[in-house]
Structures are given as structure tokens and as C-alpha cells.
Amino acid sequence: MVDTANKTLRRTPLHDIHVAHGGKLVQFAGYEMPVQFEGVKPEHLWTRENAGLFDVSHMGPCFLFLKEGLGQPGAHEKISALIERLVPSNIAILKPGQGRLSVLLDAEGGILDDLIITRMPGEGLDGMLYIVVNGAVKAEDWAHIELELGDEAMLQRADDRMLVALQGPKAESVLIQHFPEAADLKFMRCAYIQKDDEKFMVSRSGYTGEDGFELLLPNNEKGLTIVEALLADARVKPIGLGARDSLRLEAGLCLYGHDMDTTRDPVEADLGWVIQKSRRERADFPGAERILKAFSDGPAEKRVGIQPLERAPAREGTEIQIDGVKIGIVTSGGFGPSVDRPIAMGYVRADLAVPGTNIDLMVRGKARPAEICDLPFVQPNYKR
């Protein structure tokens, strides 16, 4: 049972909706969250074929903006120069409303978190970034950002609002009934869309491998009305954290704290692509020495896809062997309802990180055959 002796679990603004829809609530990242509604497998398959609505209000949306000079010429370059002290991606190059995945690095180049950094859309908002970090580490992330950048920038938390994701091939046709301009957004683009007398933050992004949107909504009747209208659509069902995990694993997406942490750098996590060439050349990010060495010499271990060849799933922590010798470990593993077979990802010795390599997964003391494979397990449906 959930230990609530010392600290009360937080509830998102959509708690009553979860209960009304029969959500099975569990403790997650300090919140009481629905792990499933009708079941992980049907929810997973529904999202791949229709549209699923996910409450991700436990995550860490925030705004980072200049203390002075907001909206003035050069403001985006200034706020970019600040955040680029902490992340290895090129933020300055982003166009208004454009977002990108990056990683927050510690001084040694270890991954503190992965995050989406978006240049605010529209006039007058240059100098402000919309950033979404993981729920489980948001307090630490925000403290780190404020400590490093607090003299020049202000961080405003937005995790008191509703953050919902509408994901799946029918997400667009559902959402444009309420936000027609959402149809114009491409993957990893964000807009402030007018509805009635208010503007709402809508981005075309997600964590399922499907086309979809994430909406930051106010914690009031208006926000609730939008969520209820989406859920009232016959093409939409509420989806719990269980299916969110199986969807992202099929899509080959990392879960922070499992598939990466401070012991991993972006190169071994196979996230080297978040470090653009310009940043590699400038070598001006935390842990640049270690990370650039990993680029040039190759990392010791590398994150790979793993395809079990039998029906037994291999869960997180499963040892990976070849001829009885340990060569790596599973960091995420389970069953992929869309591919209808067990799937996993993990880290193996870099010289063995070749698709097709035969490995053994040590499941409950038994060696189960598997092979290294490419990620993802399902091709994404992003609208580029």
C-alpha cells in the first residue's frame, strides 16, 4: 500500500475525472496517478488506432525567461546562451514555436534529466522558453536551473496547471474541432491557440510514437471543460501510465531514471543526436571533455534494442550474457501489445551493440535467447 505517513500524495487537477472513469490509482512521482482504466493492453491498442488522452500534469512544465529585456531584439539569443550552459543542444537556432529534445547535464556530462525546450511562439515572447522536465526529478531540475541561471533568468513553474497529451492517429481530427489551427502545427512545433476569449498552449509532441498533441491548460473550469469535451469524443479514451510505458517502449523512447541517469552520458544513451554539430565544435557544455571523447573514441557501452526470441518478457535489471559472460543489462523491458511480443532495451558493451548479435537474457536464472535489434519496435507516425 502507499506510504502516506509523512507526505501527502499530490493529486492532479484531473483526479476526479480519473476516478469517474474507473482509473486504478497508484503512487507515481509523488502523485496519485491512474496506472490503468480498462486495462493496459486495450488502452495501448486503442491509442495506436484511435486517440488516447493522458494526464501528464505530474510532469514539470515551466517557463524560463529573462529578468530584463523580454521581447526585445536579441532576447532569444540571450536566454538561449543561458540555458545552453546547462544543455548541449543548439537552442539559439530554434524558430518561434519550435521545440527540441535535450538533456540536462551535470558537470561530468552525466544525464540529470531529459527535457523538451521550446522557443515561445509569437510576438513579444522572445527571451522566454517553455520547458518540460520529468515529474520524478522536477524539484531537483528546477533547483539546478535556478542555482545556475537565477541571476539573469526567472523560472516560473507551471505544474499547478493541467498538462494533457492527446495521442494517436485520430488525435488531429479530434483536436481540430476545438482548436482548428492545431492542424497547421508540425511535429515539435507549438502555438498559442485562441479559443473563446483565451489562448492555450498546444504543441505537437508526445511520448507514444504516434502523432499527437500536448496541451497546457489552466487549472480552472475552462481547462476542465476542454478535457471533458475531448473525453466525450467517441474516438478518445483515457489512458493510464501502464500503456504510456508500453507505448513509449515500442517507440524506443527512453524513460529517465531507468534508461538513463547521471551514470550515463548522451553518447552511450544513443542520444548523441541532441548535441548539434555547432555545439560539438564549441565544446562549451557541461562534461564536454568526456562527451566529446565518447564521440571520438566510442563509448564503453551503448543503449540498444533487444528482441527476446521466446515469449518470456525480460524486465528491468535482467542481466545480458554471451557464453555465460555478462555484457550488459536490461533497463526497460516488457511486452509490446502492438508488436504482440516481448520487447526490451538496455545497455551492452559497445563492440557488441550490433543488430543481429545473439545474446542470452538471464530471466529467473534461465538463459533466454534474444538478439540485439534496431530501435524503435514500431515506426513513428509523427507529422513532419
Place this chain on the structure above:
Amino acid sequence: MSTYFSEDHEWIAVDGDIGTIGITKYAAEQLGDVVFVEVPEAGASFGKGDDMAVVESVKAASDVYAPVSGDVTAGNGDLADAPETVNEDPEGKGWFCKLNLSDKSELDGLMNADAYKTFCEGL
């Protein structure tokens, strides 16, 4: 033949010295879609409460404990290719294994159908 139930949501149907074991309908519903089952093979021995089998749903792996002590006389090999049987017919075709009971007095510590029903209602 009498059927008994454990607080860990296993059932055992006893006929003479042989008990057929599986997980209850309640357990199957709680697990959700079963994607893999590892059942013991004939010849294996278990003490009451030992890890005897594993049932995996999309989300997680769960241990199944031996409700009584005994030696396995047969495992349900059909579940390897059709794990969904555990959801479709948990207290019938979805049985896990058959056990030659080594101490029938252990059955006294289990519940009958009515007591188990009341037990589940209290969860």
C-alpha cells in the same frame, strides 16, 4: 472433489491426493492481459508458500506461490503458446500444474469458495 482458495489468490481443486492449481478469476482480472506464464515441470517439489510459477502481464511479473506442499505431476504446457487462457478461463483450462500433496492437513489453512468470496470483497 473440493476446491480451496489461498489469500494469495490461488485455487487448488483436490481429487484424492492430487491437487490442480491455478490463479483465481479475481487474480486474473487484477493482472490484466496475461502475456506469459512459466509453470513448473513434472518432478519439481515445492513447500507451502514457495515460488512455484510466474505469471506476466504487459506491465509486470508476479510470483505464484504453492498453496500447499507437494510434488508436481504435470504442468499445463498449453499455456506456453496460449497465455491468454489464464484470462479466459482462469479456474478451468487456465490451470497451472497438478501436485501430489505431501501433507493434506495443509488444506485446513485454506478457504472454501464462500470464505474466499468474502475475503475478496474485503480487499
